[in-house]
Amino acid sequence: MTRRGRFAPTPSGLFHMGNAFSALAAWLQMRQIGGQLLLRIEDIDKPRSRPAFAEQQMQDLRWLGLDWDEGPDIGGPHAPYEQSKREDLYEKALNELVKKELLYPCFCSRAELASIGSAPHGLSSEGGAYPGFCSQLTETEQAVRRISKEPALRFRMPHRQWTFCDAFAGEHDFSGKALGDFVVKRADGMFSYQLAVVVDDAAMGITDVLRGRDLLDSTPRQLALYEALGLTAPSFAHVPLIGDASGERLSKRDKSLTLASLREDGASPQRLIGLIGCLAGWLDRAEPVTAHELLPHFTTDVTKDRMLAITPDMLDWVRGKSICDD
Structure with missing residues (x-):
């Protein structure tokens, strides 16, 4: 190939x-x-x-x-x-994740998210791990909050270790729990980088992803999406x-x-x-x-x-x- x-x-x-x-x-x-x-x-x-x-x-x-x-x-x-x-492709993938019950609505405000803090500059592509404020809301609670606010959609990051060997950065091991659940579609309707890049790389037959080291911790998040969508993940290299x-x-x-x-x-x-x-x-x-x-x-x-x-x-x-x- x-x-x-x-x-x-x-x-x-x-x-x-x-x-x-x-x-x-x-x-x-x-x-x-x-x-x-x-x-x-x-x-x-x-x-x-x-x-x-x-x-x-x-x-x-x-x-x-x-x-x-x-x-x-x-x-x-x-x-x-x-x-x-290519947004129709992202919407299709999103619907698949919804059917598998791997997403949940997040109503958190910017102020609430800012209170989480962030990881050291240059080491995290998503900031601090989301603590799951909205992950256990009931359907009734979600309906009440939708009256005043359109939610974002978060992916439930599996709480397990994600290990991969990076061509430049060597072997890395990330905790899914430490990474936290991440947004795949914002409240304003914009699809996230994490979802779009996985859908596009898979659709375009990409076998090797080479990018900057600032996106290293995007890899376990994207590996989780590849797995959830039944797609084959590429090899990774972060310069x-x-x-x-x-x-x-x-x-x-x-x-x-x-x-x-x-x-x-x-x-x-x-x-x-x-x-x-x-x-x-x-x-x-x-x-x-x-x-x-x-x-x-x-x-x-x-x-x-x-x-x-x-x-x-x-x-x-x-x-x-x-x-x-x-």
Whole structure:
């Protein structure tokens, strides 16, 4: 069976170096083994998504020298490749979960949810574990609350251990109880990332999911959904995040570190790829290389760090403003 990977950005801002790292790694993983790579635009959060960002992101990927076999611009057998056009599939999966009595309505306010607290920044994709305030409401209690508030729908996370081996991050073990029940459809009608990505990856035949380390704890939640829906789960790989010299995670709000900004400052894609290759441990030193030249060096047996730091000197080198290439 042909292995299939994907890169699935959210068009809510411009790409930064962390996005470039994930995209490059996903491309290298599939191209090295002769697999297929598709591009999917994860614009399920319509208020935050912008078509202009999606177009700019595709331009950035092409600037890096990356291509894809299926996507919104070239089509393919699994179209559409924009989540905003696939909501009927999410609704069908939701109805299946309802029939299996794996969901329950949640009427909690934002203030109540905020009182739960959250996990350390960068380590949780869902925040603190939901304590189950609404999990035992009777049908009568639910009906009364529906009069004044439309509920979200939560998935009952099985209270067992979820173990998987991550290609980059190694073996991980999560407690379902500690993760807590999670939302699959918000009160405003928006489907959650967790549900949409499982439905799409299964429908598109994805065998290998490679993404950033900030989504590591999404994996056990998604494994639970794969199991509940009777779907085959892919293999997972979570690359380290890229942060600044102070250890802070890069943000789409930091325009100085976006690929668009680096391009305007004279950066070359070969230097950016070379720096990423060095940070990841695929190269001994930063040197200008193309994505194709990096193919023989790609491996998952490299750094296990959660975050890779990029310094101002490194950025100067990428921009071609450093005298020495060491």
